[in-house]
Amino acid sequence: MEITYTQNEISEVAEQILTASASNIFLLYGEMGVGKTTLIKEIVRQLGVLELSGSPSFSIVNEYEAKDGVVYHFDFYRITNIEEAYDIGVEDYFYSGNFIFIEWPEKIIELLPESANSIYIIKNNNGSRTLKLMPVK
Secondary structure: OEEEEOHHHHHHHHHHHHHHOOOOEEEEEOOOOOOHHHHHHHHHHHOOOOOOOOOOOOOOEEEEEEOOEEEEEEEOOOOOOHHHHHHOOHHHHHOOOOEEEEEOHHHHHHHOOOOOEEEEEEEOOOOOEEEEEEOOO
């Protein structure tokens, strides 16, 4: 699925992603400032999360209470080696059955579950974004 959208259309994009996804794990790829965190915030809002915080850049993971369980939001931008991911028990999170959103997944590529959706976002010259969702096959 490929979608070009503006900030005003992010609610519809989030809904389409949730509808098209076969997995509850999402890997988000894109440059700094492309809107990964903004998209995640909207998706988790649609999952029933009422209290949101920013990107977990400093804490690595944020945990949100949703109406049907827990949602985890990882940001691996600041990790310097794979051991940091092991130290927080990242694999336990991946197999918890909860919704998981991962920014900068390329930093832990060898740990990523195969059963994850990949989302690639690029910023276009006119300020819109183009998103490619590659769901699990």
